[in-house]
Amino acid sequence: MNERGLLMNEQIRPDQINAAGHLTIGGVDTLELAAEFGTPLVVYDVAQIRDQFRRFQAVFEQNQVDYEVSYASKAFASKAMYQVVAQEHGHIDVVSGGEMTTAIQAGFPMDKATFHGNNKSATELRLALTHHIGMIVIDNFHEIELLSQLLTELDTQTDVMLRITPGISAHTNEYIQTGQVDSKFGFDLDSGQADQALQQVLANPRMHMRGIHAHIGSQIFEVVGFEGAAQKLVSVAKHWHDEFGYTTEILNVGGGFGIKYTTDDHPLAPEAFVDAIVKAVKKAASEANLPEPGIWIEPGRSIAGPAGYNLYTVGSRKDIPGYLPFLTVDGGMGDNIRPALYQAEYETVLANDPQAPATETVRIAGKYCESGDILSYHQALPATKPGDVLAMLDTGAYGYAMASNYNRNPRPAVVFVENGHAQEVVKRETWSDMARLDQDYNL
Ligand SMILES: Cc1ncc(COP(=O)(O)O)c(C=O)c1O
Numbered sequence: 289m290n291e292r293g294l295l296m297n298e299q300i301r302p303d304q305i306n307a308a309g310h311l312t313i314g315g316v317d318t319l320e321l322a323a324e325f326g327t328p329l330v331v332y333d334v335a336q337i338r339d340q341f342r343r344f345q346a347v348f349e350q351n352q353v354d355y356e357v358s359y360a361s362k363a364f365a366s367k368a369m370y371q372v373v374a375q376e377h378g379h380i381d382v383v384s385g386g387e388m389t390t391a392i393q394a395g396f397p398m399d400k401a402t403f404h405g406n407n408k409s410a411t412e413l414r415l416a417l418t419h420h421i422g423m424i425v426i427d428n429f430h431e432i433e434l435l436s437q438l439l440t441e442l443d444t445q446t447d448v449m450l451r452i453t454p455g456i457s458a459h460t461n462e463y464i465q466t467g468q469v470d471s472k473f474g475f476d477l478d479s480g481q482a483d484q485a486l487q488q489v490l491a492n493p494r495m496h497m498r499g500i501h502a503h504i505g506s507q508i509f510e511v512v513g514f515e516g517a518a519q520k521l522v523s524v525a526k527h528w529h530d531e532f533g534y535t536t537e538i539l540n541v542g543g544g545f546g547i548k549y550t551t552d553d554h555p556l557a558p559e560a561f562v563d564a565i566v567k568a569v570k571k572a573a574s575e576a577n578l579p580e581p582g583i584w585i586e587p588g589r590s591i592a593g594p595a596g597y598n599l600y601t602v603g604s605r606k607d608i609p610g611y612l613p614f615l616t617v618d619g620g621m622g623d624n625i626r627p628a629l630y631q632a633e634y635e636t637v638l639a640n641d642p643q644a645p646a647t648e649t650v651r652i653a654g655k656y657c658e659s660g661d662i663l664s665y666h667q668a669l670p671a672t673k674p675g676d677v678l679a680m681l682d683t684g685a686y687g688y689a690m691a692s693n694y695n696r697n698p699r700p701a702v703v704f705v706e707n708g709h710a711q712e713v714v715k716r717e718t719w720s721d722m723a724r725l726d727q728d729y730n731l
């Protein structure tokens with residue numbers, strides 16, 4: 289409750305409302321952000337990014353475990369983001385030459401980067417090796433062969449892990465499950481593929497086999513899947529120890545920690561996830577009589593998501609008797625495709641009065657030429673008028689990262705805000721940028 293006796297939106301902290309009653313991010317008024325940088329605008333509260341990172345790290349420190357918290361940068365990659373992670377002494381994982389190049393340009397220490405992907409190209413692997421990437425997570429037999437050729441060609445060596453499919457279907461949207469047996473990622477266990485991969489890697493002196501990786505899915509709300517993955521990884525480590533005399537140094541349980549998008553979501557705290565993982569690994573390792581391995585995690589959404597906001601300006605409106613009105617904003621599926629792609633839900637508030645009581649339920653539509661271009665299917669809001677700014681909450685993961693130029697709409701600017709200061713860290717694209725790669729046809 290606030291002083292007006294209204295129920296606060298749970299995703300907004302009371303200190304985010306300023307004297308004018310406006311929503312603030314990192315101490316800056318969202319209306320000022322919209323006026324200065326334009327809309328649609330992606331805004332990150334940097335203190336919140338740092339705080340999530342530190343919370344994950346602190347539990348490992350308390351448990352005195354060898355660990356890495358590796359930010360899964362597919363959730364949101366930019367030079368500024370990599371620089372913030374570096375300031376937090378964090379690690380990153382990258383899944384493409386583009387993410388790697390951005391990290392390199394940001395000056396990120398690449399020995400703290402892990403390279404993932406189920407079809408890494410020779411060029412990408414070469415880039416990784418020439419920049420002495422910290423770890424390559426090998427996904428398939430083709431990659432073992434390609435990597436071994438490149439290691440010989442470049443006369444170098446690398447640390448590697450093997451990604452396995454743990455056979456765990458996390459309780460999450462089926463589109464974002466990755467740990468089940470029928471997955472395109474990683475080596476299958478039951479068919480013996482993983483054993484074969486281990487033997488190939490161990491036979492190559494240029495590959496230093498460091499550990500086992502599994503990722504069970506995304507937006508997960510329960511610890512049980514992670515405990516299961518931890519047990520499975522330890523059982524693989526035990527099997528490899530007994531069968532091949534190989535001792536696993538690191539278990540990487542991936543990311544997937546769920547966040548609160550709406551009041552229906554009840555995520556666990558970072559501490560609860562890490563605590564459960566650490567306990568499960570320690571218990572399983574001691575039962576298997578194995579030395580305690582290092583534990584790595586790869587949170588993406590839980591680092592970037594809650595810190596991100598999308599600001600939009602309200603434009604047209606369509607009222608249809610018997611249906612929820614369409615309130616159209618100046619962005620849409622080009623800057624956040626998640627509602628259209630996964631029926632993902634968010635909370636949206638009126639930036640100039642986020643505490644105002646709702647008077648209607650609307651559909652928030654985008655401006656893209658597509659009926660499915662909906663940002664919200666049912667959002668309670670106070671009365672709005674063209675020109676009002678809406679703030680969509682918790683948009684920081686897989687929003688800008690999955691943005692497109694559909695309809696040749698420019699992608700928004702990205703602004704980082706901290707301690708009352710705002711800085712544009714990714715410029716807004718312009719209409720002429722839309723044609724910057726185009727060539728006149730002159731055959
Ligand atoms: C290998 C791997 N690690 C980490 C992540 C990050 O997941 P999340 O953003 O759900 O934490 C993903 C994406 O799901 C992934 O595929």
Ligand SMILES: N[C@@H](CCCC[NH3+])C(=O)O
Pocket residue numbers: 362464466506507626685686
């Ligand atoms: N893009 C998905 C998550 C993908 C996870 C990547 N492994 C989402 O928006 O929820």
